[in-house]
Amino acid sequence: MTTYIIRRLISAVLVLFSISVMVFLIFFATPGVNPAARIAGRSATPQILAQVSKEFGLNRPLPIRYALMMYHLFIKQDLTSYVNIGDKVVPQITAAAPVTLSLILGAAIIWMFVGVLGGLIAAANRGKFIDPLIMFFGIAAVSVPAYWLGEVVNYFTQDRLHTSVFSWVPALGYVSPTTNPWQWAVHLFFPWITLAALYAGIYARVLRGELINAMNEDYVRTARAKGLSERRILLRHALRCSLISIVSLFGLDFGALIGGAALLVEVVFGLPGVGLLTYNSLLNLDLPVIMGCVMYGAFFVVLASAVVDVLYAYLDPRVRVVR
């Protein structure tokens, strides 16, 4: 198991390295494009262009340019935006990351809990009234776009019912958990639920299908022949084996969300997260920020998939065999 984890982490580092090389090549080695002009922005003076050329070593060989870029990005952390002059890239990302992390972590806990519980209850009561009911809510949650649901939630909590039922809901925005943990949770409560609804619906439906398949497996028949209770068979045998596919799904979703896929929810609820940062930098063609955000997103996708693989190996002993 330890060997497996170490191997997995080494391969994660290698993947990150290749992503950074590819990102670098796309931005700095695309033929027919002057990277200095791209970085300096639309209204750059010749002086600024020269400064950019020097800072990024644009007249030097590619490997040195790559090294310089990584040096500015990770070691000196002084990569600067030329669109909003003087804005450092790395601090922007490190300021936005906790917002996104808070949003995704909270939502993930809710959707895993609700999704797994919903799938379990539906599968255990297959064919009864509650099963199609849960599946209906699941498909409804999947079908509603998050930004629409978010706006509806805002409409009621911030406007229509703000004076009565939802008077406790604060104005949109983000409060750091180090300043006030309670306000942090209250501010994020509705964003969490909005984001979790979609995934809880998907996970409940997937898990229900997996569980129903698992309950027809031979090993479940063996478990019944052993004289175990139905509850134990469902939880210890069928659920345990079905979790394997839920975990791989979770890894993909979690990584993508941290990487900026929660943009719409961030925009609707006015949360200054990575999604919003990427979105704004794309609008301004702010190349250094875009690059920083892409590297950041890649880092979390790779990290999440490495963590999921380790979890996967924990859940499924067949994966642990070192190839």
Next chain:
Amino acid sequence: MLSVHDLKVSFATRQGEVRAVDGLSLEVGQREVLGIVGESGSGKSVAMYSMLGLVRDANASITGSVRFEGKEILGLADKDMQSIRGGDIGMIFQDPMTALTPVYTVGWQIVEQIRAHTDMTKPQAKERAIELLAEVGIPDPRTRVNHYPHEFSGGMRQRVVIAMALSCNPKLLIADEPTTALDVTTQAQILSLMSRLQETHGSSIVIITHDMGVIAEMAHRVVVMYAGRPAEIGPEIDVVRSPRHPYTWGLLGAVPRAGTRSQRLATIPGNAISPLDVPVGCAFAPRCEYRMAICVERPLMKGADGHQDACWLSDEQRITIRSSVGRGTS
């Protein structure tokens, strides 16, 4: 010890009622090995599963009577059934590759069963699991107990399944084609292991198979099933040496034998009938070489000395047929 009377299992399907088991009656005595033989779809496995409440299809209807040690167990509440399953009655399944939960060690799975039926602590149950693995011939059981199912070969996995089935000293062991998924040399090992364990543990065994060789090796008595109905019941020697039912003649004739030269393997003409339209009369009649006008009526089990069969042929007719064909004797 186990007594089944007029067991019927049918499934409601869109195409109509499927009668998987249609009036099966049998007895299993103390320390007896009963073989149930028949081709695929003859209802032999469904009969055993339905007895233990392992047929959980909402469309299934199960009637008749199954008495285990004098107590009716058919239709028993799930909770009461759970203490019998795995406790007094152990089961061995056909495919050891899929019969174990892949994510737990074999030791964990044996301990789980022991603790479901006894008050043993986890360490005690684990010691017992190691003993059991040693007993079924798994080398280095103390290490192997912590291994996962995928780390065992097919034959070794079947040994684990057997160890698990034996873990609570069952009085009856039901083995559903325990050797079908294994290669031939492993089959022989598993069969001799089961015979040995049957002698040391003194439990009764019901062995379900389509292999007459397994019957000859293991069984004291045999039930031959066709289309969900018993065709012939009797002591193994009698059924194999002097079979009475034309279907049994066909089954025995279809066993390939070393030393006999024939161009093609002997087969029973025709296909197994669809369980959707089992004839009112004798189920084997459509494929039977010796059918008569009366075969549209269902024959009853009859015979003497515990050797019964369901066929309209008279004793004289059978003697004539068997002397003319010269087949069916070994």
